[in-house]
Amino acid sequence: MSTYYFVGIKGTGMAALARLLHDQGHTVLGSDIEKETFTQGPLLAAGIEILPFDPANLASGMIVVQGNAFGDDRPEIVRAHEMGLTVQSYPDTVEQQVQAYTSVGVAGAHGKTSTTGLLSHVFAGLQPTNYLIGDGVGKGTADAKNFIFEADEYRDHFLAYHPDYAVMTNVEFDHPDFFKDLDDVVASFTTYGQQVKKGVVAWGEDASLRSMELAVPVYYYGTQANDDFQAQNIQRTTTGSEFDAYYHDEFLGHFIIHLYGEHSVLNSLAVIAIAYLEHQDMTAVASELATFSGVKRRFSESVYGDVVVIDDYAHHPSEINATIDAARQKYPDREIVVVFQPHTYSRLQAYLAGFGEALRKADLTFVTPIFGSIREQAGNISSQDLIDLVPGAKSIDGDSLAQLNAIDKPVIIFMGAGDIEKYEDQFVATLK
Known part of the structure; x- marks a missing residue:
């Protein structure tokens, strides 16, 4: 086991990764601002030490995880290099997990946190699963078979990843401080898709996703006749939604979710698609979907x-x-x-x-x-x-x-x- 030191440990992604590595038996600590954040309590409850920023915190043998918000001129990063410590980015550290398990990276301009949370919940109920969710939640499990994670396109961070599967919820022009236009975003998503090993599950009504040419199979999900995975007979009520799911002409089952909005049906269908491709029992998938209540800061x-x-x-x-x-x-x-x-x-x-x-x-x-x-x-x-x-x-x-x-x-x-x-x-x- 190793000792990991996180520079910027309170960031949502960093906090989630710290908790995952801690669950796996590693020693984890890190530094950040003293202002309290919503990620702080769970870190402390797990026994993960949070220190003020200070190069003196570093010790020999540590692996330093550099938060995306911190440059190479950060005093702790400078000191880590002077000490000859291993310094790796957040995406590079996540990629180590990606390569160790059957992995699914969830990307999209919108919906990736909700979909990652839903996919993590379902798969964790089916078999041992590690996951990283963009609301600050991370979980490591002994004898894990899967790794579910949120793949963020901002500043092309997701190009560090080479997962078995990718879910793409949509592509829109976002992050105007980094991307020039929609074509620029689509190019990044295409590059990410070209790094996927087994298959991509993508929302079928997104013209940009439909236009991508990838080496691996692309399975489209949605409510249209040309979608591979379809939700039919959708009913939306004040208690949630329910629908029938099909893979082409194959009936997969009737699914009930206690979630709201059309997007929740689509997110659930993406999860069903990944579960189907991994030969999971659809009755068990339906049971897990019915018990999901959402993620932090999403409705x-x-x-x-x-x-x-x-x-x-x-x-x-x-x-x-x-x-x-x-x-x-x-x-x-x-x-x-x-x-x-x-x-x-x-x-x-x-x-x-x-x-x-x-x-x-x-x-x-x-x-x-x-x-x-x-x-x-x-x-x-x-x-x-x-x-x-x-x-x-x-x-x-x-x-x-x-x-x-x-x-x-x-x-x-x-x-x-x-x-x-x-x-x-x-x-x-x-x-x-």
């Missing part, structure tokens, strides 16, 4: 009297559409209120019209100040530009959250990828 619900509060990571127009669709399914007779925090100036600038169109599907929209990124300068755009596109929309911040208390029996969705939770926590405190 996470809390109820306070007559007020429903939903926490969601949505920060792209497609994700906002999916989340509002899910809320409409579960709460068809309630007012759907969105509190949206734009994430980065570049993203708001790139998708301004799309954000406006998506947010108009809510009954009432509030927009917070923009969550800026350390990677970019403030642009010539503000939250007001978005508010102007949504009839009835209003601005909101920590000093004006009382606006929400005046709404009768609302379903309030706090959306964003920045620090939207600070507004949510402040509002919830008034409800308690």
Whole structure:
């Protein structure tokens, strides 16, 4: 067994990987900022030590895992090289797990965390499985046969991976601070697909995914006649969704999920496809799907009297559409209120019209100040530009959250990828 030192151990991916390696019997510790994060508690509960950043933390024999947010000029990284320690990136460390097991990497502009969580839950219920989920959850298991992981396209991190299977939920232009346009994104996904060993499971209604030419078989899933894996007879109710699944003309079974939104049916179908390709029993798969309740910050619900509060990571127009669709399914007779925090100036600038169109599907929209990124300068755009596109929309911040208390029996969705939770926590405190 080895000793791993994580530089930036509180990051969601890093924390998940640290927990996985710890479960496998390795000694794991790391450094990060002192501000508390949602990943901190589980790390400490596992007995993983978290230290302040300091090159003096390093010791001989350590394997240093360099977080994606930290450059080679970071003092701990500089010191690690001076000491002759092995320094490897987060993706390179994940790739070691990829090569050790039957592996499935889940990629996509949207839905990869939810799909990774669902796939991990199902396979862990079928046989020993290791997994890394983008909500900070990682699990290692003795005698594992599979490794399920989230493959993030940002800055081409997923090109470090060569899994047995890839799930591709969709391709859209995102991360405008890195990719030039949609063609640039498609090129990266194509390269990733060319590194897959056994097969790719891809959403059939995505024209970009349909256009990819890969060496391995591509199995399309969806609701159309030309899809290999199809969901038919879909029923969506206030308790979830159910559907029949087919592989071509082969009936695979009737599946019930306690999840909401059209995207949840598609995510479940992708999981069924991977399970089928790995010759899993479909009755057992159906049982596991029925017990999945979701992942962190993806339609996470809390109820306070007559007020429903939903926490969601949505920060792209497609994700906002999916989340509002899910809320409409579960709460068809309630007012759907969105509190949206734009994430980065570049993203708001790139998708301004799309954000406006998506947010108009809510009954009432509030927009917070923009969550800026350390990677970019403030642009010539503000939250007001978005508010102007949504009839009835209003601005909101920590000093004006009382606006929400005046709404009768609302379903309030706090959306964003920045620090939207600070507004949510402040509002919830008034409800308690």
